[in-house]
Amino acid sequence: MSGKAVELGAVTGQVAGDGGIEHGARLIAFTDAVLGSDDGRLAREREALRAVITPEAFVDTCALIGAFNVVDRVADATGIPLDAMLYEGSQDVRDELGLARFRSAANTPGAS
Amino acid sequence: MYAERTDELDYTGAPAPVRQDLVEAQRFLLNHLRSPGTWWTGAERVAIAWESRRATSCGLCRERKASLSPAMGRHEGVPPLPATIVDAVHRIRTDPARLSKSWFDGVIAEGLDVGRYVELVGVTTLTAGLDAFARAFGIAPFAIPPPRPGEPSRHRPESAKPEGAWVPMIAPEGAVGPEADLYGGGFVPNIMRALSLVPDEVRALRLSSSAHYVPVEQIPDPTVRRALTRPQMEFVAARVSALNECFY
Numbered sequence: 001m002s003g004k005a006v007e008l009g010a011v012t013g014q015v016a017g018d019g020g021i022e023h024g025a026r027l028i029a030f031t032d033a034v035l036g037s038d039d040g041r042l043a044r045e046r047e048a049l050r051a052v053i054t055p056e057a058f059v060d061t062c063a064l065i066g067a068f069n070v071v072d073r074v075a076d077a078t079g080i081p082l083d084a085m086l087y088e089g090s091q092d093v094r095d096e097l098g099l100a101r102f103r104s105a106a107n108t109p110g111a112s
Numbered sequence: 113m114y115a116e117r118t119d120e121l122d123y124t125g126a127p128a129p130v131r132q133d134l135v136e137a138q139r140f141l142l143n144h145l146r147s148p149g150t151w152w153t154g155a156e157r158v159a160i161a162w163e164s165r166r167a168t169s170c171g172l173c174r175e176r177k178a179s180l181s182p183a184m185g186r187h188e189g190v191p192p193l194p195a196t197i198v199d200a201v202h203r204i205r206t207d208p209a210r211l212s213k214s215w216f217d218g219v220i221a222e223g224l225d226v227g228r229y230v231e232l233v234g235v236t237t238l239t240a241g242l243d244a245f246a247r248a249f250g251i252a253p254f255a256i257p258p259p260r261p262g263e264p265s266r267h268r269p270e271s272a273k274p275e276g277a278w279v280p281m282i283a284p285e286g287a288v289g290p291e292a293d294l295y296g297g298g299f300v301p302n303i304m305r306a307l308s309l310v311p312d313e314v315r316a317l318r319l320s321s322s323a324h325y326v327p328v329e330q331i332p333d334p335t336v337r338r339a340l341t342r343p344q345m346e347f348v349a350a351r352v353s354a355l356n357e358c359f360y
Contacts, residue, residue: 006343006347010347011347011350011351011354012354013354019347021343021344021347022341022344023344024344024347027344027347027348027351028347028351030248031348031351031352031355032351032355034244034247034248035244035352035355035356042247043250046127046248046250050127050128053339053340054339055127055128055129056128056131056338056339057338057339057340057344058127058128059128059129059130059131059134059249059339060338060339060340060345061248061340061348062245062248062249063134063245063323063324063325064324064325064340064345064348064349064352065244065245065248065348065352066241066242066244066245066248066324067241067320067321067324067325067349068325068348068349068352068353068356069237069240069241069244069352069356070237070238070240070241070317070320070321070324071303071321071353071358071360072208072352072353072356072358072360073204073205073208073233073236073237073240073356074233074234074237074303074306074307074317075302075303075306075358075359075360076204076208076209076211076356076358076360077204077208077211077216077233077236077237078230078233078277078278078279078306078307079211079213079216079277079278079279080276080277080281080302080303080305080306080360081276081277081302082302082359082360083301083302085299086301097350097354099359100359102209102357102358102359103209103210103211103212103357103359104209104211104357104358104359104360105359106212106213107213107277107278107359107360108359108360109276111359
């Protein structure tokens with residue numbers, strides 16, 4: 001998207017570090033804490049993230065986490081298949097991330 | 113239990129100022145949640161929203177998510193909704209990765225109309241998103257406002273048809289008449305069609321996505337960004353979806 005190499009393994013937790021994304025490790029740690037249940041860890045990761053990004057970027061991060069907690073559940077609860085256009089262009093990424101192991105892959109013919 | 117006012121959101125303790133379009137979207141969504149819908153009354157929608165929130169502290173849901181196979185039992189609390197509805201809300205909220213077509217078929221076979229199911233999905237998930245934002249941001253969950261009176265519209269779009277999802281959907285070319293505004297122009301991803309059996313839930317999802325992510329029609333444009341760079345945005349989005357074990 002930016003022309004930079006992005007380490008996809010950082011998304012799945014297979015690779016530590018920023019994954020080629022500015023403050024990637026902090027963003028991942030914060031996201032993990034929000035979706036986890038340890039409030040103390042969340043408070044620490046929130047402060048750690050806020051120390052390296054702008055207040056506006058912090059708001060956007062929180063908003064994104066909210067948005068995709070909606071989208072993921074809508075997709076899984078309605079059984080929609082991945083759009084053909086996106087499916088055709090994402091084989092390499094899906095393979096690298098191992099997305100076929102997710103149960104909802106069964107909603108897309110040929111994906112699981 | 114309910115907030116007395118609905119025109120103000122409580123960002124007490126907020127660590128950063130919230131942009132106005134996001135405030136307005138969240139205000140709209142809370143009012144949407146409490147308003148009579150297409151198949152559920154305002155009181156029923158508020159009850160579903162509460163159940164969505166309460167699911168995160170439900171012992172059965174915790175046990176079920178930790179087990180290899182779905183645990184049986186009763187969810188905690190004394191909800192005003194039927195047990196089958198409570199179970200559907202809790203599963204969608206706390207264990208969406210294990211939803212399956214056979215589970216969905218079972219819910220419908222128990223007598224839940226698919227339109228009511230789609231609307232339930234909308235209310236449950238929008239609540240999940242608002243709650244996730246509040247938790248991330250470090251503020252208390254937004255108060256769920258009291259229900260608005262009125263009857264559901266019972267509007268079922270004629271152009272919604274089986275299209276490969278579990279639920280009927282409106283194709284882009286079928287978005288005409290009262291649904292002409294539904295998708296906007298350009299590429300219409302299935303995620304925006306998923307709730308189209310209940311068009312008002314699509315409208316709410318579009319507004320939510322526009323304010324919390326980027327406008328749907330701008331998603332394919334990699335130059336569209338917010339204060340985060342677009343790669344940072346996609347990185348966070350992908351991590352959320354990985355944690356939720358969502359293929360889509």
